[in-house]
Amino acid sequence: MDSAALIQLAQTTLRSPRAAARMIAALPLGREVIWTSLALVAALNALVISAMFVIAPPAMALPSYFQSPLVLFALLAGLMVLYVHALSWVGRALGGQGAAAPLLAAVVWLQALRLCAQLGILLLTMALPPVALLASFVVTFWGLWILLNFVAELLHLPGLFHAAAVLAGAALGVLLGLGLLLSLIGLTAQGV
Secondary structure (H helix, E strand, O other), rough: OOOOHHHHHHHHHOOOHHHHHHHHHOOOHHHHHHHHHHHHHHHHHHHHHHHHHHHOOOOOOOOOOHHOHHHHHHHHHHHHHHHHHHHHHHHOOOOOOOHHHHHHHHHHHHHHHHHHHHHHHHHHHHHHHHHHHHHHHHHHHHHHHHHHHHHHHHOOOOOOOHHHHHHHHHHHHHHHHHHHHHHHOOOOHHOO
């Protein structure tokens, strides 16, 4: 895809998310492209989050390893993969259909758009912090609405309420799975 097609897809995503989801599902993306894109988006997001920690430190103290871009990369990439599988499983349990690969491609696309939004918020934070906070809320809620539409479309769910149930079930599954994973590798002893 060239830059004009990416800009068109971004505009469609913001205006008509279901149409954008259909466009992403129709793209002939191989596994290598999807996984490489996931790694790139996770790496860039980790760098932006690390920069945000430096510019505007979080209100509550985080463990020191969260300041490492490599840890953030592993966490972001792992969470994306885990969340897509949880969405797929919960969606099927609630009567949805659809493959995990288009869903993963869509989540990677949405994370790429979120990265662009985070860069804008980072610039706003340096210039106008109150406006940056408002922009952050707008991006969060608009992104949630887009994600609901993507999940409804890609899993062939009847409506947004079903998609919301899938998102909630998947989030619960990811939290339980993450808690188990963190306890297995011993991070809970460090205060996570």
